[in-house]
Amino acid sequence: MSVFDELRAHASLPFEQARMLPLEAYASAEVLDAELATVFARDWQCVARTADLGDVGDYVCVDLPVTGGGVRPIVVIRGEDSIRAFDNVCIHRGAQLLTGCGNETRITCPYHAWVYRHDGSLVGGPYMAESTEVDGSPFSPDRHRLPEVRVELWNGFVFVNLDPDAEALGPRLAGLDDIVSRFDMGSYVTVRDEVDVWPTNWKLLVENFMDAYHVFKVHKESFGANGDSTGATEMYPGTLDWAHHRVVEADGPGLTADLDDRLDGEWRRTIVLAAVFPGFVIQLQPDWLWFLRITPIGTDRVRIAWQVAVAPATLVAADDPDDLVAGINALVDQVNSEDHPIVAGIRRSVDRPQFDRAPLSYLERNVYDFDRYLATRLSR
Numbered sequence: 379m380s381v382f383d384e385l386r387a388h389a390s391l392p393f394e395q396a397r398m399l400p401l402e403a404y405a406s407a408e409v410l411d412a413e414l415a416t417v418f419a420r421d422w423q424c425v426a427r428t429a430d431l432g433d434v435g436d437y438v439c440v441d442l443p444v445t446g447g448g449v450r451p452i453v454v455i456r457g458e459d460s461i462r463a464f465d466n467v468c469i470h471r472g473a474q475l476l477t478g479c480g481n482e483t484r485i486t487c488p489y490h491a492w493v494y495r496h497d498g499s500l501v502g503g504p505y506m507a508e509s510t511e512v513d514g515s516p517f518s519p520d521r522h523r524l525p526e527v528r529v530e531l532w533n534g535f536v537f538v539n540l541d542p543d544a545e546a547l548g549p550r551l552a553g554l555d556d557i558v559s560r561f562d563m564g565s566y567v568t569v570r571d572e573v574d575v576w577p578t579n580w581k582l583l584v585e586n587f588m589d590a591y592h593v594f595k596v597h598k599e600s601f602g603a604n605g606d607s608t609g610a611t612e613m614y615p616g617t618l619d620w621a622h623h624r625v626v627e628a629d630g631p632g633l634t635a636d637l638d639d640r641l642d643g644e645w646r647r648t649i650v651l652a653a654v655f656p657g658f659v660i661q662l663q664p665d666w667l668w669f670l671r672i673t674p675i676g677t678d679r680v681r682i683a684w685q686v687a688v689a690p691a692t693l694v695a696a697d698d699p700d701d702l703v704a705g706i707n708a709l710v711d712q713v714n715s716e717d718h719p720i721v722a723g724i725r726r727s728v729d730r731p732q733f734d735r736a737p738l739s740y741l742e743r744n745v746y747d748f749d750r751y752l753a754t755r756l757s758r
């Protein structure tokens with residue numbers, strides 16, 4: 379039975395019978411190619427926060443993984459009327475237009491100085507007086523524009539989709555919207571912006587982030603410093619687009635400042651762990667937010683672009699905001715150092731598939747949800 383046959387069978391397994399994915403799925407180059415062709419080429423990927431693009435002309439460059447192992451460079455830019463995304467490549471002769479992030483009134487190609495507007499239309503290029511269009515008419519800049527990539531904004535995040543025919547994101551995430559929109563996470567202030575590369579398969583990282591089972595053990599010194607929160611975990615079944623669970627601690631310490639009235643009742647001490655498949659995961663709290671954009675580099679290397687952002691009222695209420703931010707940063711650093719050897723170790727284990735996969739805990743329901751999404755996508 380090929381790994382794809384096994385994945386097809388996995389897609390219809392009920393949770394009670396599910397195991398981790400077939401081990402080969404974490405190590406096979408063919409599976410990675412299929413993921414790039416079906417999942418990353420056709421599903422929505424988070425590329426930035428709208429807060430990263432606050433002013434007209436603000437831009438962020440991202441490289442999206444594509445089939446064959448390369449990347450497709452995209453630039454996301456705020457124009458006068460909306461946020462748009464384009465292939466980050468000049469239509470003249472293919473130079474990369476922008477790098478990193480910044481602000482530009484006009485996009486000027488670094489090669490021969492062709493100039494584009496924020497809506498991707500071409501203003502013109504120098505020394506083109508003798509040039510013609512293919513039909514022989516004089517070169518006409520208004521006949522040319524940057525290739526545009528679909529964008530949707532969702533709760534303060536910018537998502538793109540490389541498939542022009544993909545189903546819209548908003549309706550797919552309506553159920554998750556009902557849960558997270560009350561937090562107004564788009565208003566949170568970015569305090570950290572990092573990119574890491576870890577030696578593991580990208581799926582193991584998504585699974586680990588959504589795994590509520592390991593927290594009491596792996597994170598007993600960090601998240602668990604004030605006691606085991608496993609009993610406070612509320613697990614919910616996911617969909618083929620997203621999944622989530624919540625941690626509602628009786629005395630979530632200092633989660634919301636008194637001056638912050640965004641959230642009512644239990645929500646004031648609720649932590650939401652959510653995934654938008656394939657690779658966007660968030661830990662959303664009343665006081666701060668941690669999110670990861672997870673993309674594969676190979677079967678055993680994953681790129682993790684992550685940020686931490688803090689609720690404005692929490693910063694205002696803090697005696698020493700720098701101290702508060704330093705505390706959050708120390709916590710996420712510790713959590714990362716606790717997870718790293720685990721997920722790297724699993725990646726090594728799947729190269730030597732010598733074990734029969736065993737049942738999951740009810741606390742791994744969201745791992746199953748992600749695996750079912752992936753197996754379903756690879757089966758279609």
Ligand code: FES
Pocket residue numbers: 468469470471472473487488489490491492503
């Ligand atoms: S490649 Fe951009 S102006 Fe020539």
Ligand SMILES: [Fe+2]
Pocket residue numbers: 586587592593596597713717
């Ligand atoms: Fe973890």
